[in-house]
Amino acid sequence: MQLYWNIQELTFEPVEISFKDEVSTNHFARLRPKSLAETIAKDRYNQFEPIVIEKYNEYLEWNIGEFLVYLKENGDNFYMRFLNQYGDLKFGTFRIEDKRYLSKKGIYAYSIDGEIKYIGRCLDNFQKRVNNGYGRISPKNCYLDGRNTNCRMNNLIIENMKQIKFHVCVMDNEEEIKEAEKYLIRKIDPSWNIQKY
Known part of the structure; x- marks a missing residue:
């Protein structure tokens, strides 16, 4: 998948997501x-x-x-x-395992049938963002003082697990990562992104 930012071509590589079969309610x-x-x-x-x-x-x-x-x-x-507004949804567990990307950072995208649903940035590494963030919901995240974005995204991904695709664009410069994310969200206006820059 190719996207453009500041006349620069950004290459998004597909990365397989592994899902566990269990989906939990009352998490x-x-x-x-x-x-x-x-x-x-x-x-x-x-x-x-x-x-x-x-x-x-x-x-x-x-x-x-x-x-x-x-x-x-x-x-x-x-x-x-x-509970936060997403705290009583269905949640599941998923992860990426491709070692080429686990320790990398950059921009990522979730898509369904070729339509980009969400653009995000990762300033630490994709393993933390996906495997420990969106991919594994702590029960604490369901509460008012938890991470409601993690709950919301996990639910959306689990609800669409048969069609969802995950792509990463590896970048090193944190300021460029932030600027590219803002630009792509403004340009594409993905339906799952709540914050519109």
């Missing part, structure tokens, strides 16, 4: 070992303390994940207030 429930009481004591969640004390006082010692699943299963949407 937030795997957070351990925090109790409901410990959670509402944190700054990000102490706004919920009055409601919890009034309505859910007998659950204070429950694990936060088990408590939220209990609420969900009983039709109590209060559980969603602890």
Whole structure:
């Protein structure tokens, strides 16, 4: 795949993504070992303390994940207030294994049927960005103080795992990586990119 930036041709190489078969729901429930009481004591969640004390006082010692699943299963949407907007989606695990790219950095793209859906930048290495970021969701990421972009992207990729393609353009200069990403997002306007420069 060839794209252009500042009269420069950028070559995006296809990199295979390996998916695990398991897709999880209620991923937030795997957070351990925090109790409901410990959670509402944190700054990000102490706004919920009055409601919890009034309505859910007998659950204070429950694990936060088990408590939220209990609420969900009983039709109590209060559980969603602890999660970011993508925290209750389906998640899976995927990774890249091609050693030529694991330690490299640059620009990357996800596409479906030749249409670029997402452009991103990687300033450390593709292994961290894909394998440890989007490709493996920590239950902590599902919560208000987690990484909601990781949740959103993992879900989009998992929902499209049969068609999704991953491409990388290896670059070394961090300023060029940032500028090329901004330019490509403005030019292509990929539907999965929320931040439009």
